[in-house]
Amino acid sequence: MSAVxxxxxxxxLHALPLDSSxxxxxxxxxxxxxxxxxxxxxxxxxxxxxxxxxxxxxLVADDLARTLDRRGIGELALVGCSMGGYVAMSFLRRxxxxxxxxxxLATRDTADSPQTAARRLRFADLVxxxxxxxxxxxxxxxxxxxxxxxxxQPRLTExxxxxxxxAGPRAVAWAQRAVAARADSTALLRAADLPAVVVxxxxxxxxxxxxxxxxxxxxxxxxxxxxxxxxxxxPLEAPEATLETLTELLAQAKTVEATAC
Numbered sequence: 001m002s003a004v005x006x007x008x009x010x011x012x013l014h015a016l017p018l019d020s021s022x023x024x025x026x027x028x029x030x031x032x033x034x035x036x037x038x039x040x041x042x043x044x045x046x047x048x049x050x051x052x053x054x055x056x057x058x059l060v061a062d063d064l065a066r067t068l069d070r071r072g073i074g075e076l077a078l079v080g081c082s083m084g085g086y087v088a089m090s091f092l093r094r095x096x097x098x099x100x101x102x103x104x105l106a107t108r109d110t111a112d113s114p115q116t117a118a119r120r121l122r123f124a125d126l127v128x129x130x131x132x133x134x135x136x137x138x139x140x141x142x143x144x145x146x147x148x149x150x151x152x153q154p155r156l157t158e159x160x161x162x163x164x165x166x167a168g169p170r171a172v173a174w175a176q177r178a179v180a181a182r183a184d185s186t187a188l189l190r191a192a193d194l195p196a197v198v199v200x201x202x203x204x205x206x207x208x209x210x211x212x213x214x215x216x217x218x219x220x221x222x223x224x225x226x227x228x229x230x231x232x233x234x235p236l237e238a239p240e241a242t243l244e245t246l247t248e249l250l251a252q253a254k255t256v257e258a259t260a261c
Contacts, residue, residue, distance in 0.1 A: 008250060010079060010246070010250070012040065013085070013088055014084050015084055016176070017137075019086075020039035022163075024036070037139050043175070044170065064091060065094070068098070082105070099145070102197075106204055120177070121177060127173050142161070146237060194253075196219040200226055201226075201238070202227065
């Protein structure tokens with residue numbers, strides 16, 4: 001809990017290849033509700049330096065834990081979108097006593113299949129190739145948004161593409177390799193008896209509704225929220241709906257705490 005407000009601190013973890021700015025429409029509103037909010041830049045993105053260590057989401061999770069320690073934050077609500085969701089599950093595995101509520105947006109709890117992992121590793125190689133990187137990043141950025149968003153919010157498409165192009169190639173390659181090597185988290189979520197929500201856009205081209213439904217089903221207190229006309233980046237495409245979903249989760253976590261007391 002925050003020593004200042006008595007409300008649960010919230011950590012927001014961004015998608016690949018973006019940075020913590022993807023939460024700019026959500027984080028201030030959570031702060032207005034009295035929560036301490038950490039929009040965390042992951043290894044090599046935003047203000048965070050790229051690690052010299054081999055790619056690993058565990059390294060990112062432990063880096064987050066150290067950041068929280070420095071800020072005097074113990075228990076928290078953990079929110080991750082896409083790659084941020086994978087980091088959230090790694091954090092839950094390594095620091096389970098700290099997580100009081102969990103939100104997974106546009107993510108799945110299974111490990112990559114060999115074929116999917118191979119595609120990620122191929123992407124990591126190509127993004128380091130100066131001749132291949134431009135078209136690759138442009139195509140990938142477009143797939144992050146739903147068809148409705150691309151049609152109705154061209155400025156957001158331009159914003160996401162610009163953020164993707166601005167990401168350091170070495171950081172993107174490092175992150176892709178870390179995600180490809182991640183562990184299966186199905187058993188982890190089945191043991192996570194805490195308020196939880198899984199959010200999926202019905203136009204997500206990277207994670208299917210069935211995958212999101214399975215992930216929610218593995219959480220003992222999980223629920224599934226489907227956002228119409230939204231792709232892979234709900235905090236950018238549908239910030240109001242994202243805020244509402246997180247507010248409900250935080251209220252549920254507060255109710256659980258009051259009952260426990």
